[in-house]
Amino acid sequence: MRTSVLRQAGLCRAALAARHLQISSKPSAALLSQVTRAIAVQSLPSASLPRFYSAEATAQSNTAASNGLVTRFADLAALGVHENVVRAITHGMGYENMTEVQSMTISPALKGKDIVAQAKTGTGKTLGFLVPVIQKIITQDPDLAHRFGGKRARSDDIRAIIISPTRELAEQIGEEARKLVKGTGIIVQTAVGGTQKNAMLYKTRQQGCHILVGTPGRLNDLLSDSHSGIDAPRLSTLVLDEADRMLEVGFNEELRQIINYLPDRKVLPRQTLLYSATIPKDVVGLARSYIDKNNFEFVQTVKADEVLTHDRIPQYIVPCKGFENIYPAMLELIEKALNESRTNPEALPFKAIVFLPTTAEVIMANAIFKRLQWKFKHIPKTWDIHSKLTQNARTRAADEFKNARTGILFSSDVTARGMDFPNVSHVIQTHIPPNREQYIHRLGRTGRANKPGQGWLIVPDIELHAARSRLPGLPIKRNDELECASVNAADSGADKHANFQHILDAASRLPEDLFKDCYSSYLGGALQGIDRQALVYALNDLAKFGWGLEEPPAVRQSIMKHMGRVQGLRVETREHSMRPMGSGPGHRRDFNSRGPRRQSDDPFENALHRAQDLDRRPTRRQQASF
Numbered sequence: 001m002r003t004s005v006l007r008q009a010g011l012c013r014a015a016l017a018a019r020h021l022q023i024s025s026k027p028s029a030a031l032l033s034q035v036t037r038a039i040a041v042q043s044l045p046s047a048s049l050p051r052f053y054s055a056e057a058t059a060q061s062n063t064a065a066s067n068g069l070v071t072r073f074a075d076l077a078a079l080g081v082h083e084n085v086v087r088a089i090t091h092g093m094g095y096e097n098m099t100e101v102q103s104m105t106i107s108p109a110l111k112g113k114d115i116v117a118q119a120k121t122g123t124g125k126t127l128g129f130l131v132p133v134i135q136k137i138i139t140q141d142p143d144l145a146h147r148f149g150g151k152r153a154r155s156d157d158i159r160a161i162i163i164s165p166t167r168e169l170a171e172q173i174g175e176e177a178r179k180l181v182k183g184t185g186i187i188v189q190t191a192v193g194g195t196q197k198n199a200m201l202y203k204t205r206q207q208g209c210h211i212l213v214g215t216p217g218r219l220n221d222l223l224s225d226s227h228s229g230i231d232a233p234r235l236s237t238l239v240l241d242e243a244d245r246m247l248e249v250g251f252n253e254e255l256r257q258i259i260n261y262l263p264d265r266k267v268l269p270r271q272t273l274l275y276s277a278t279i280p281k282d283v284v285g286l287a288r289s290y291i292d293k294n295n296f297e298f299v300q301t302v303k304a305d306e307v308l309t310h311d312r313i314p315q316y317i318v319p320c321k322g323f324e325n326i327y328p329a330m331l332e333l334i335e336k337a338l339n340e341s342r343t344n345p346e347a348l349p350f351k352a353i354v355f356l357p358t359t360a361e362v363i364m365a366n367a368i369f370k371r372l373q374w375k376f377k378h379i380p381k382t383w384d385i386h387s388k389l390t391q392n393a394r395t396r397a398a399d400e401f402k403n404a405r406t407g408i409l410f411s412s413d414v415t416a417r418g419m420d421f422p423n424v425s426h427v428i429q430t431h432i433p434p435n436r437e438q439y440i441h442r443l444g445r446t447g448r449a450n451k452p453g454q455g456w457l458i459v460p461d462i463e464l465h466a467a468r469s470r471l472p473g474l475p476i477k478r479n480d481e482l483e484c485a486s487v488n489a490a491d492s493g494a495d496k497h498a499n500f501q502h503i504l505d506a507a508s509r510l511p512e513d514l515f516k517d518c519y520s521s522y523l524g525g526a527l528q529g530i531d532r533q534a535l536v537y538a539l540n541d542l543a544k545f546g547w548g549l550e551e552p553p554a555v556r557q558s559i560m561k562h563m564g565r566v567q568g569l570r571v572e573t574r575e576h577s578m579r580p581m582g583s584g585p586g587h588r589r590d591f592n593s594r595g596p597r598r599q600s601d602d603p604f605e606n607a608l609h610r611a612q613d614l615d616r617r618p619t620r621r622q623q624a625s626f
């Protein structure tokens with residue numbers, strides 16, 4: 001597999017110069033107009049391109065050298081990259097050829113240019129920014145090129161800060177950076193929320209830090225704390241991975257605060273590198289204040305008329321009759337894919353990430369499929385990742401899934417961007433994605449580094465219209481081959497398909513609070529752009545035909561207010577909210593007989609309850625009820 005990756009990485013050479021946006025630095029030109037020009041150059045037909053942009057000319061004149069672009073990692077030495085770093089890539093990681101984005105960004109970044117780079121998911125952007133970051137540190141401090149060279153590292157002399165939107169991604173970047181600096185004296189530390197700040201501080205003060213990778217909240221916390229001992233008075237590089245996300249409202253605020261703690265760029269110039277698979281136009285505008293407008297390069301390896309997803313990844317949308325059809329259809333899809341991977345030697349082992357719109361739904365899906373796995377041995381191991389897990393549990397799940405040959409990870413959007421789980425064969429998204437970018441990033445968890453993969457989007461009919469307008473211009477094909485998608489559960493159709501029964505059976509063993517949380521989470525605005533009344537009716541059908549409840553879960557007054565004038569909601573009375581789990585009349589078909597959480601003779605159920613109790617921090621509401 002590695003050979004094919006490398007072969008394909010090699011193939012990009014000829015195309016490099018054609019795609020390379022060599023934006024000239026005109027001090028007077030505004031950033032946006034430069035970008036517009038760059039995009040315009042990209043969209044020109046090849047006949048009208050000047051020789052410089054022509055792929056043919058590039059191939060003929062062996063442009064790699066003449067344009068200052070290199071395409072093999074070994075050739076980085078000629079651009080001044082230290083042999084210890086080159087060796088870490090070619091020997092340690094085993095990479096010979098650069099991907100397109102690496103080739104197009106590493107050279108200009110080594111020359112000190114700021115970079116805004118957009119390249120498809122899984123094309124090696126991480127290495128693209130790490131190489132110049134590391135080399136810059138070595139250039140400033142040549143002793144650091146060697147393992148035990150240089151002075152003792154300090155925690156208040158950080159040279160590069162890399163900011164990522166999620167904890168897992170920050171950890172992943174930190175790991176990749178550590179592989180690269182293995183033969184050098186450079187120290188990498190990670191700072192993410194949900195971990196013990198004091199332990200991180202102790203380690204960082206002991207070992208020192210040259211490159212700090214972190215999430216905005218924790219970085220802000222460390223830099224604003226004058227007693228932390230963490231500082232970056234000689235910072236040379238700032239990197240924003242998933243730059244468009246980092247510049248969104250919310251993160252942007254935190255980013256500005258972090259930047260306030262860094263040296264003033266006018267006094268101490270620093271290099272800024274912004275990378276993402278999606279960089280909408282308005283984000284380029286926002287990027288303006290972070291980069292040096294007179295010395296930057298906007299690199300896009302995606303042509304203006306090209307879709308941002310990989311051609312080799314087929315994408316399907318499965319319209320479903322109702323919400324209750326989603327799990328049965330997903331089970332059908334999983335079983336078909338498992339069968340395919342057993343019978344087709346070309347197919348990857350089945351390894352899927354399932355994205356769900358709310359945390360409660362992630363917990364429920366994992367609980368249901370764990371139950372199915374216990375019952376039917378052919379269903380592979382499952383994990384879940386979402387923000388209510390402790391960071392230890394999140395890291396454990398991510399690591400286990402990374403190393404797994406086969407399995408299913410149920411996830412909220414915490415793993416949608418940047419996460420590099422090897423050999424994911426399927427990305428399954430349920431319900432309408434929040435926006436087009438998020439769809440693309442989620443899909444990008446498969447088909448990485450030139451591997452194959454498939455994308456599936458399972459959407460109830462009431463969301464189809466919104467999905468269509470939210471996902472324009474993507475090669476998504478309608479797929480009507482999953483029988484369970486079109487079953488009319490209300491018309492006793494569910495009795496005719498075993499998958500509905502399997503799901504109902506698994507759901508009947510779940511704690512009542514989970515249904516309540518899941519139901520309420522959808523009403524809380526998880527699905528934007530859906531008619532509220534249609535949503536309530538769809539959820540009530542889900543409660544009845546998908547979860548086996550006799551009546552829909554009651555919701556809080558605040559949700560009633562938020563929903564306004566809709567029919568079909570039940571409001572939570574004091575009695576409902578005070579009632580111990582499973583003791584109310586008519587809530588669960590079989591609840592009264594089971595009583596509140598008693599020890600079950602079902603080993604799975606006990607394990608599930610234990611796992612939840614250990615791993616999940618109680619929500620504020622759960623805490624209040626104790």
Ligand SMILES: Nc1ncnc2c1ncn2[C@@H]1O[C@H](COP(=O)(O)OP(=O)(O)OP(=O)(O)O)[C@@H](O)[C@H]1O
Pocket residue numbers: 005006009095096097098099102119120121122123124125126127276277417418419420444448449
């Ligand atoms: N030159 C290369 N040759 C082969 N594999 C590579 C090369 N560079 C990186 N890779 C591998 O490709 C995978 C994807 O890389 P990476 O995670 O950096 O992608 P990305 O472009 O940042 O993706 P995303 O947009 O999802 O963040 C990783 O497993 C990485 O180790």
